[in-house]
Amino acid sequence: MSSREILRSIGKMATGIPGFDEIANGGLPENRTTLVAGTAGSAKTLFACQFLATGITAFDQPGVFVTFEEAPEDIRVNMASFGWDIPAWEAAGKWIFVDASPQLSDHNVAVVGRYDLAGLLTRVEYAIDKIDARRLALDSLGAVFSRFQDETLIRGELFRIASALKRRSVTTVMTAERNGEYGSIARYGVEEFVTDNVVILRNALEEEKRRRTIEILKFRGAYHQKGEYPLTIQPEYGVTVIPLSAIQLKQRSSNVRISCGVDEINRMCGGGFFRDSVILVSGATGTGKTLIVTHFLAGGASEGERSMVFAFEESREQLFRNASGWGIDFAKMEADGVLEVVCLYPEVMGLEDHLVRMRAAIERFRPNRVAIDSLSALERVATPRGFREFVISLTSFIKHQEIAGLFTATTPTLLGGTSVTEAHISTITDSIILLRYVEMDGQMRRGITVLKMRGSMHDKNIREFNIDASGMHVAEPFYNINGILAGNPMYGPGVARLTTG
Numbered sequence: 169m170s171s172r173e174i175l176r177s178i179g180k181m182a183t184g185i186p187g188f189d190e191i192a193n194g195g196l197p198e199n200r201t202t203l204v205a206g207t208a209g210s211a212k213t214l215f216a217c218q219f220l221a222t223g224i225t226a227f228d229q230p231g232v233f234v235t236f237e238e239a240p241e242d243i244r245v246n247m248a249s250f251g252w253d254i255p256a257w258e259a260a261g262k263w264i265f266v267d268a269s270p271q272l273s274d275h276n277v278a279v280v281g282r283y284d285l286a287g288l289l290t291r292v293e294y295a296i297d298k299i300d301a302r303r304l305a306l307d308s309l310g311a312v313f314s315r316f317q318d319e320t321l322i323r324g325e326l327f328r329i330a331s332a333l334k335r336r337s338v339t340t341v342m343t344a345e346r347n348g349e350y351g352s353i354a355r356y357g358v359e360e361f362v363t364d365n366v367v368i369l370r371n372a373l374e375e376e377k378r379r380r381t382i383e384i385l386k387f388r389g390a391y392h393q394k395g396e397y398p399l400t401i402q403p404e405y406g407v408t409v410i411p412l413s414a415i416q417l418k419q420r421s422s423n424v425r426i427s428c429g430v431d432e433i434n435r436m437c438g439g440g441f442f443r444d445s446v447i448l449v450s451g452a453t454g455t456g457k458t459l460i461v462t463h464f465l466a467g468g469a470s471e472g473e474r475s476m477v478f479a480f481e482e483s484r485e486q487l488f489r490n491a492s493g494w495g496i497d498f499a500k501m502e503a504d505g506v507l508e509v510v511c512l513y514p515e516v517m518g519l520e521d522h523l524v525r526m527r528a529a530i531e532r533f534r535p536n537r538v539a540i541d542s543l544s545a546l547e548r549v550a551t552p553r554g555f556r557e558f559v560i561s562l563t564s565f566i567k568h569q570e571i572a573g574l575f576t577a578t579t580p581t582l583l584g585g586t587s588v589t590e591a592h593i594s595t596i597t598d599s600i601i602l603l604r605y606v607e608m609d610g611q612m613r614r615g616i617t618v619l620k621m622r623g624s625m626h627d628k629n630i631r632e633f634n635i636d637a638s639g640m641h642v643a644e645p646f647y648n649i650n651g652i653l654a655g656n657p658m659y660g661p662g663v664a665r666l667t668t669g
Contacts, residue, residue: 178390181303181339184222185215187409191393192384197365200388201330201340205353206369211380211401212343214250215369216305217243218406219341220263221252223303230262231303232295232338234288236311240265250406264295268312285312285325289332296336304333308343326362353385364388369399374551380520382409398557400520408524412557426537426572428460429467432642433601436618436627441599445622446563446573448593451603455614456633457576458482459494459640460601461539464574466496469506473536478526479511480545487511494639508533519550519558527565538566542576543593559593598622604630606652615652616642 180194189195196202196219206212220231235243243265244254257263268288296304309326333340342363346353349372366385371378381396398410425440428447434440441447449457461477468475479487487509491498501507510529514522530538540562547555566573575593594600600620606613617630629645630652650658 180390182227183219184226185218185407185409186405187397187411188382188407190411191382191397191409192387193391193393196339196341197387197390198339199334199337200364201333201342202365202367203342203344203353203363204367204369205344205346207346207349207371210346210369210371211399211407212345212369213238213243213307214247214401215367215407216307216341216343217247217252218250220303220305221247221250221254221406224257224262229302230264230299231305232264232266232292232299232301234266234268234292234304234306236268236306236308238307239269240267249403251404261299264299264301266291266295285328288312289329293332293336296338301338304338304340306340306342308345310345323362330362330364365390370396374554377549377551377554378518379551379554398520398554398561400518400524402521402524404528405524408520410520410523410557410561412561422570426473427467427471428574429463429465429470430460430640430642432631433460433616433640436616436629436631436642437599437621438624438626441572442623443572444567444570445598446566446575446596447599447601448575448577448597449601449603450577450579452579452605455603455605456616456635456640457578457603458487458490458541459635460603461541461574461576462487462491462494462496462498463639464537464539465498465501465507466491468537469501469504472506474506474508474533475501475537475539476508476510476530476533476535477539477541478529479509479541480514481542482511484509484511493637495637496639508535514546514549517549519546519554522546522549523558523561526562530565530569530571535571537572537574539574540576542578544576544578560596563593563596594620602653604652606632606646606649608649615646617653 179198180192180196181198182189182195183192204212204215217233220233223229223231233243238246247254254263258265266288292304295301306329330340346368349370353366353368365387368383368385370381370383372381380399380401382399383396384392384394393411397412400408400410402408422443424443426443427434427440428437449460451457465475465477477487482490488498498507498509502509508529512522517525543559546558550558563573575597577593597620599618599622602617602619604615604617606615614633614635615630616633617628618626631642631645633640633642635641646652
């Protein structure tokens, strides 16, 4: 048999864990053992439980959970917060505990009286046969191997377990502790050499922020994606992996134009935004970014489209009040079912949690347009790497949904400058609109320009605009003025400077 045929013969068992099967290229190698290693609090037990729970709910595959640390009752209670009714699965013959925890409390479970691995294997094999289990979880190896002093004995006993389970044709997840986020794979230094596959969970502290990641270190004889991937835990979803490298540039492109809500900006963009484009509106505080978002949402309502806005700097009441001040009735749009407003402070959760909730909200409401005001606010709760991954994943998701996205970003100075947000998102957006303050003759005026418009001709001028009770009004270009975008406007080519310092 050729190596290519051997690889094809190794089947994959879908875990059902959101995002994990994408980076695992289909799931865990079937009928093999996978070591899931991590420090305290990295979600090892949750991963093992979710592997069994999704096997039952999504694939009707019974599972056995062998616990060496927590009592079964504690696991039942803890996992109920994720909506997993383990007692009901036990009653239905879908889930069975093999209890080797220090305190035995449930007479209905298979009991291991001593930490004797021969006896343990007998109990596990009996449980597998009893419910015809396809999945098995052992949590955790460190608790049982702490009773052995000889490293050779530990390795031999672990190999004995793995071999016995492989003969039973079950796909197994074994958890193990690590002493640090980076360094040796597991505490005893032998676990990774005996198991077929190794998955590492991390909960590292980066720049005073915790960041969960998952990495598939090895799949023996099977392909998988390389590198670390963001990971989050939420009550509604359990473990969710965000598979950035699985994102593919396969979304379709439309020539259909939509209105941004301001006729003159539509003309500047060559006829409006493309239906499935992502637009970045960048400017200093007070330049009119939220106003453009408001026009964008109202433009969707006028065309009978559904719109959703995620606001991270202003409350719902502020947004509605400001919109009414510009003659736009958000309350009516909401009552008509064409607008949904989601307002949250960025600090209420991690960036990965925001991403999961935003994607779920978009899938539920199914809008034609999505606005985020502003991305810059989300920088506060993430590392630069985490923020970049968030932006890539969110942009890709919106594009694959074939809806229009409008993001705002705040520049660091009143007269311009490049923000961290722009550096992360400018290359992956389809259009960029810049808003700038221009100081002229002792007055602060506003300018707008379309810096980028993929797939379309657009106005290259920097045009003045005004804001009144009816919203934004774009006027004539600034003539004979240089340096506006650089924050250093001057009359003519290098003549007199307009700003007074």
